[in-house]
Amino acid sequence: MLQERRAHKDDLLRVLERPEVPLHNNGRESDIRGYGKVRQISGSSRSASGRRGRDTLASLKKTCRIRGLGKMLWLAALIRQRAAQESAARSAEAVPA
Numbered sequence: 001m002l003q004e005r006r007a008h009k010d011d012l013l014r015v016l017e018r019p020e021v022p023l024h025n026n027g028r029e030s031d032i033r034g035y036g037k038v039r040q041i042s043g044s045s046r047s048a049s050g051r052r053g054r055d056t057l058a059s060l061k062k063t064c065r066i067r068g069l070g071k072m073l074w075l076a077a078l079i080r081q082r083a084a085q086e087s088a089a090r091s092a093e094a095v096p097a
Contacts, residue, residue, distance in 0.1 A: 034058070 005012065015021060038054070045051040 034061075 015023060038058075045054055
């Protein structure tokens with residue numbers, strides 16, 4: 001067992017070079033936990049397109065959570081925001097010079 005650790009010494013000590021890297025993978029495991037639950041409950045998909053759709057939505061969900069830092073706006077709020085921007089742009093265009 002000690003010989004195996006010596007063989008992987010460089011890999012094991014890499015954390016000293018990169019202290020920002022966690023010593024565990026709990027975050028990654030929790031990232032896929034939701035996907036596993038859905039697959040287990042639904043019994044997976046019946047078709048390749050169903051699996052592709054499920055995978056796409058799971059990927060979008062994770063991307064939004066990671067990039068948006070959990071601060072996603074509701075769809076209604078996004079629609080109101082876009083409408084206000086377009087209204088302001090139209091008002092600016094309508095003002096004669």
